[in-house]
Amino acid sequence: MPNASQLIAQLIGFLGTVIIVIGMQQKKYKHIVICKIGNEFLSSIHYLLLGGYTGMLANFASCLTNGCYYFRIKKGKSTLPFQIIFATMFVIIGVLSWHGPISIFVVLAKLISSVALGIKNPRTIRILNLISNPCWLIYNIYVGSIAGMITDSLVTISVLIAVIRLDIFSKKESPSS
Numbered sequence: 001m002p003n004a005s006q007l008i009a010q011l012i013g014f015l016g017t018v019i020i021v022i023g024m025q026q027k028k029y030k031h032i033v034i035c036k037i038g039n040e041f042l043s044s045i046h047y048l049l050l051g052g053y054t055g056m057l058a059n060f061a062s063c064l065t066n067g068c069y070y071f072r073i074k075k076g077k078s079t080l081p082f083q084i085i086f087a088t089m090f091v092i093i094g095v096l097s098w099h100g101p102i103s104i105f106v107v108l109a110k111l112i113s114s115v116a117l118g119i120k121n122p123r124t125i126r127i128l129n130l131i132s133n134p135c136w137l138i139y140n141i142y143v144g145s146i147a148g149m150i151t152d153s154l155v156t157i158s159v160l161i162a163v164i165r166l167d168i169f170s171k172k173e174s175p176s177s
Contacts, residue, residue: 006144009049013147016042017154024129024158027166029120033070036117037063043148052143054097054106061086061093062110069118079118086114102142109135123167126159133159 002010016039023035040059047055065086072079094107109132116128133152140148 005049009046010145010147012042012049013046013145013151016040016046017147017151020151021154021158024126024155024162025165027122029073029122029125030070032122032125033066033117037066040066046145046147047143050143050145052139052145054094054099054103055139055143055145057093057097058090058106058110061089062113065089065114066117073120083115083118086118087111090114102139105135105139108132109139123163126162126167129155129159 019035019042020039023032023039026032026035040062044056044060044063047053047059065082068082068086069079072082090107090110093110094103097103112128112132112135116125116132119125133156137149137152139145140152
């Protein structure tokens with residue numbers, strides 16, 4: 001029987017699930033980033049309560065990186081220098097919070113999603129999420145995150161729907177240039 005902390009962790013994780021599933025259906029970069037930050041903040045708390053410290057640190061750091069990318073892109077400035085800095089930061093987080101080879105999956109997922117959100121293109125964000133989600137699924141199985149496992153499944157389905165709805169069908173409907 002799960003204890004109160006584990007139940008609270010799962011509930012917080014499920015709230016993050018709702019936010020990110022909504023986020024992946026958004027057309028605008030700004031809305032995707034806001035939902036991503038909300039999800040990652042809640043995921044930080046979720047992993048902390050489950051003892052998944054690599055996931056906790058990486059998600060908390062992502063709140064900051066995603067905010068930074070949003071403001072750089074909003075001002076029309078390059079995110080590349082920050083992508084390099086943040087990639088290094090995620091590797092350091094993985095080393096400092098090392099729990100064995102499982103930590104590699106978090107680092108890999110965060111490297112991929114960091115690159116994705118450093119690019120303003122919502123389609124690219126969605127496609128790269130399809131690559132990072134399996135890494136999170138493996139980590140979530142390891143730390144016992146039921147909410148995380150469900151999130152990864154729902155986000156993958158949500159992203160596939162969004163790619164079809166927003167990236168494939170909307171291109172067919174728009175007049176060719």
